[in-house]
Amino acid sequence: MTTIGFIYPDHAAEDDYPLAERLLGQRFPVEHIYGTDLHAVPELLDLGSPERLKEGAGLLAKHEPDAVVWACTSGSFVYGWEGARKQADQLAEVAGVPSTSTSFAFVEAAKALGVRKVAVAASYPDDVARLFVEFLGAGGVEVLSMSSAGIDTAAEVGELSPEAVVELAVAHDHPEADAVLVPDTAMRTLGVLGAIEDRLGKPVLTANQVTIWEGLRQAGAPVASAELGALFRDKGN
Structure with missing residues (x-):
């Protein structure tokens, strides 16, 4: 069984992850970091800061994840392409496993x-x-x-x-x-x-669909499902 750790901002729709656990038969621990949940650029830059993501990676460490994903679209794309790449690289360094974010997950899923x-x-x-x-x-x-x-x-x-x-x-x-x-x-x-x-x-x-898919892909463990859309229908994707 593969374990993908998710750093999730505040609380809103994190119950999508236990639902995916049941459908896919994998472990998807979620740990939360907190900031304002306002969809505004300054607040989003703060939410995705290295300090906050380092905190999230530390919380996930006890789960021994095979990969870690920053489960926030706006808190990653707000940095721009290069900034989001640096964000993901820094997260991988502190987590010690392959790491990425929801924004990159959208691009990889489209490909x-x-x-x-x-x-x-x-x-x-x-x-x-x-x-x-x-x-x-x-x-x-x-x-x-x-x-x-x-x-x-x-x-x-x-x-x-x-x-x-x-x-x-x-x-x-x-x-x-x-x-x-x-x-x-x-x-x-x-x-x-x-x-x-x-x-x-x-x-x-x-967002939650591609985040989970990309976490599994980062860990080298794609999983198929008939219930999670076209993206999950072929585990070879």
């Missing part, structure tokens, strides 16, 4: 599925959502359309109903997009992935 053009259905305010678009572009993923729901805090995102999550994704598709990307690990998405993909007829990549 695995052969996705080149996407629509982004973001919960963030517009200025933060645009930084995600820039990050994806740096990773070779073209964004055809971007929506921003303008939700200011992670706590509010965590309160979205399953129906609201489905509608957020479905309503912001683009007809020429290969996939729809739904960032924000504060959003519960694992339980509705099938419903969204059935409605859209194309792959959907969500």
